[in-house]
Amino acid sequence: SQQGEEDPQALSIQEGENATMNCSYKTSINNLQWYRQNSGRGLVHLILIRSNEREKHSGRLRVTLDTSKKSSSLLITASRAADTASYFCATVKTQGGSEKLVFGKGTKLTVNP
Amino acid sequence: NAGVMQNPRHLVRRRGQEARLRCSPMKGHSHVYWYRQLPEEGLKFMVYLQKENIIDESGMPKERFSAEFPKEGPSILRIQQVVRGDSAAYFCASALTGGGYEQYFGPGTRLTVT
Numbered sequence: 001s002q003q004g005e006e007d008p009q010a011l012s013i014q015e016g017e018n019a020t021m022n023c024s025y026k027t028s029i030n031n032l033q034w035y036r037q038n039s040g041r042g043l044v045h046l047i048l049i050r051s052n053e054r055e056k057h058s059g060r061l062r063v064t065l066d067t068s069k070k071s072s073s074l075l076i077t078a079s080r081a082a083d084t085a086s087y088f089c090a091t092v093k094t095q096g097g098s099e100k101l102v103f104g105k106g107t108k109l110t111v112n113p
Numbered sequence: 114n115a116g117v118m119q120n121p122r123h124l125v126r127r128r129g130q131e132a133r134l135r136c137s138p139m140k141g142h143s144h145v146y147w148y149r150q151l152p153e154e155g156l157k158f159m160v161y162l163q164k165e166n167i168i169d170e171s172g173m174p175k176e177r178f179s180a181e182f183p184k185e186g187p188s189i190l191r192i193q194q195v196v197r198g199d200s201a202a203y204f205c206a207s208a209l210t211g212g213g214y215e216q217y218f219g220p221g222t223r224l225t226v227t
Contacts (some may be wrong), residue, residue, distance in 0.1 A: 030213065042117070042204055042218035043156070090154055092213030098169040099213035100146065103155035 005104045006089055012110040015066070019076040022108040023089030024069075032065060033090045034074050043088065046074075081113045115140070117186075117207050117219035125225045132192040134222045138207030145188045146206045146216060147173075147180060156204060162188060163211070180200070195226045 006023050013019055023032070031050045035043040048057045049065045049072065056063045062075040076083055086108045090101040118137040126132050140146050143164045148156035158172040162182035173180065177195075182188040192199055202223050206216035 011153070035218075042119075042220045043206075045215045045217070048215060094213075098161055099211060100158045100161055100169060100172075101156075101213055101216060102158065103148075105153075105155045 006087070006107045008107060009105070010108045010110070011021050012078055012112065015079060015081055015111055015113050017079055017111075019083070019109055019111070021087050021109070023072045023074070023104060025072075025089075025091045026070065027091075027093075029067070029091045030099075031092060032063075032072050034061075034063060034072075035088045035090060035103075037088065037106070038048045039085070046087075049051045076109075078104050079109075079111045083109060084111045085109060117217050119203060119205050119219035119222050122220060123188075123223050123225070125227060126195050127227055128196055129194050132140040132195050132224055132226075133223070134203050134205075136188040136190070136193075136205030136207075136219055138205075139217050140189070142217070144208040144211050145182050146163055146208070147188075147190050148179060148204045148206065150202045150204060150221075156169035161191070168211070192224075195224075197226050200224055200226045 029051050031048050032048045033048045037043045047058050047063050049063050060077045065072045086106040088103045088106045090103045092099045093102045120135050124193045145162045147159040150156045160173045160180045161169040161205045165184050177193045179191045202221045208216045
């Protein structure tokens with residue numbers, strides 16, 4: 001089963017509005033990462049938040065982490081049409097002596113001009 | 114500094130043929146990861162390699178799939194005797210260190226099996 005699960009699965013908003021995406025996970029983590037994927041492209045790393053951090057900002061992005069609820073949220077403020085993409089959270093799973101990223105199914109964000 | 118390169122970008126194979134996917138990591142990165150993505154799905158981990166070594170292949174099917182990362186040259190993901198179910202986008206990512214930190218992704222290879 002997926003370690004990270006995003007919701008909603010799809011989100012459609014108007015340019016200028018804020019977009020909030022959520023991610024829940026099951027086991028304890030060292031860090032949680034958010035990635036963006038434009039249609040037909042590879043993933044781009046957006047932000048990493050460590051387990052001892054509660055909030056992190058990067059430009060128009062704000063990520064929160066609540067380890068007691070095993071959840072994280074990604075907020076994009078003042079959205080633009082160019083923010084249209086799928087957004088994935090990823091957590092680290094340690095198995096067999098190595099760490100690997102486990103991705104959720106993503107939230108598909110559409111920003112209408 | 115060039116990003117992660119993958120080729121080919123699109124690959125069409127008939128059932129039973131072999132598919133070879135190549136990945137050149139970012140300069141200075143010795144950790145390579147391969148993922149598979151089905152339409153409308155997230156990425157699924159397949160294999161993690163470090164120069165000349167397979168560190169973790171727990172996500173890769175035991176049969177028909179193999180991966181290598183030689184001392185010189187790109188990492189190769191090989192799929193033998195492809196079947197329709199192998200049709201997917203295959204992404205490679207590289208990292209400066211292991212430990213599940215920031216990974217840099219290539220543009221992917223879209224494999225279509227006819």
